[in-house]
Amino acid sequence: MKSSEEKIFVEIKQMYCYSAIHKIVFAFVFLCTLLISLFYSQKLIAQNISATLKADSTHILIGDFLNLKLNINFSNDLIVSMPKVTDSIGHMELVKASTIDTSINNNSTTLSQSFIVSAYDSGNYFAGPQKIYFKTKSGAIDSLITDSILITVRTIAVDTSKAFKPIKPPLEVPYSWQEFIPLYIGGFILVASIIALILYVRYRRKNRKPKIIERPKPKDLPHVWARRELKKLEEEKLWQQDEVKKYYSRLTDILRLYLEYRFNWLALESTTEEIKEQINSYSMNVEAKNLLLKMLSNADMVKFAKIIPAPATNIKSVESAFHFIDLTEQKDLKTEEKINV
Numbered sequence: 356m357k358s359s360e361e362k363i364f365v366e367i368k369q370m371y372c373y374s375a376i377h378k379i380v381f382a383f384v385f386l387c388t389l390l391i392s393l394f395y396s397q398k399l400i401a402q403n404i405s406a407t408l409k410a411d412s413t414h415i416l417i418g419d420f421l422n423l424k425l426n427i428n429f430s431n432d433l434i435v436s437m438p439k440v441t442d443s444i445g446h447m448e449l450v451k452a453s454t455i456d457t458s459i460n461n462n463s464t465t466l467s468q469s470f471i472v473s474a475y476d477s478g479n480y481f482a483g484p485q486k487i488y489f490k491t492k493s494g495a496i497d498s499l500i501t502d503s504i505l506i507t508v509r510t511i512a513v514d515t516s517k518a519f520k521p522i523k524p525p526l527e528v529p530y531s532w533q534e535f536i537p538l539y540i541g542g543f544i545l546v547a548s549i550i551a552l553i554l555y556v557r558y559r560r561k562n563r564k565p566k567i568i569e570r571p572k573p574k575d576l577p578h579v580w581a582r583r584e585l586k587k588l589e590e591e592k593l594w595q596q597d598e599v600k601k602y603y604s605r606l607t608d609i610l611r612l613y614l615e616y617r618f619n620w621l622a623l624e625s626t627t628e629e630i631k632e633q634i635n636s637y638s639m640n641v642e643a644k645n646l647l648l649k650m651l652s653n654a655d656m657v658k659f660a661k662i663i664p665a666p667a668t669n670i671k672s673v674e675s676a677f678h679f680i681d682l683t684e685q686k687d688l689k690t691e692e693k694i695n696v
Contacts, residue, residue, distance in 0.1 A: 403432070406425070406428075407425070407501060408425050408483045409423070415473075415509070417475060417510050421473060423444060423470040423504075425467065426465060426466070429463065431463060432491075435464075435489040436487070436489065438486060440485075444470055445482045445483045445503060445504075446474075446480040448472060448473055450471040450473050453468055454468075474508045477509060479505060480505075481504065482504045484503040486501075573616065577685075580613070585673055585676055585680075588606060603657045608623065610651070620633070620637060627652060630651060639682070643682040646679050650676060650679070653668075
């Protein structure tokens with residue numbers, strides 16, 4: 356009885372062992388199948404895209420330029436993104452990058468881009484690698500990495516056994532007359548422009564018509580209005596209140612407005628020098644001319660040079676203004692006033 360039970364136990368144990376072996380074998384076969392399928396799928400994708408980074412040399416002098424070219428060839432069912440290069444490719448500094456060139460064939464596309472790189476210290480540098488991302492037809496995102504190129508940067512060989520030589524002076528290159536043609540043309544245009552500007556300004560000044568400013572005229576005759584305003588100025592007693600500048604400003608304004616009302620002379624907008632230049636164009640005797648110019652000159656000294664005149668001078672100024680009115684008033688109108696009276 357006991358031997359029978361042991362026999363059954365051994366059979367059951369063998370069955371469990373065979374079952375565990377089958378499971379292990381099945382798991383191994385499944386894992387191998389998965390790895391093989393992944394390998395072939397990656398190989399299939401790799402066959403659909405390739406990328407190369409090439410250099411025109413592997414040895415350069417320090418500071419020289421090196422040309423690199425990146426080519427990516429892929430099937431049209433892939434979406435490829437070119438790597439963005441900003442300042443360096445590997446350990447080489449970027450000098451210039453060209454635009455991306457696209458070439459489309461029947462079932463494939465080729466993207467090309469050229470780069471100029473350099474290095475400013477001697478040694479060994481790697482150009483690359485460049486990583487390219489692409490998207491498959493199923494939507495999966497993958498990447499491809501190019502090879503890196505070892506670049507040797509050398510310095511200029513110096514023979515230290517020889518003595519140092521002085522720096523050579525700059526070479527003197529003779530000028531040719533063709534180099535001065537732009538300067539001649541520019542100078543001629545500049546001189547011609549200055550002459551034309553001077554002639555234009557002179558022409559405008561010579562033919563400039565004075566602007567006529569319409570100002571309301573008083574109803575009274577000019578000499579009547581002027582005497583009344585001078586009387587008001589005396590009554591205001593400005594210079595007695597230390598307002599000497601205002602006193603002379605009011606005095607000269609009255610005189611200038613009188614010239615406008617009496618002679619149609621826009622003297623209110625004119626300076627003393629301009630009045631001096633224009634005074635001979637108006638009919639008044641020499642005494643009146645000299646008296647007017649003296650009063651305007653004295654007033655300018657007070658207003659602009661800040662000279663404080665004596666009280667007697669202030670009184671004399673307004674008396675001179677009254678005398679100027681007497682010398683320049685229209686006599687025919689005064690006779691007519693007496694007849695009407």
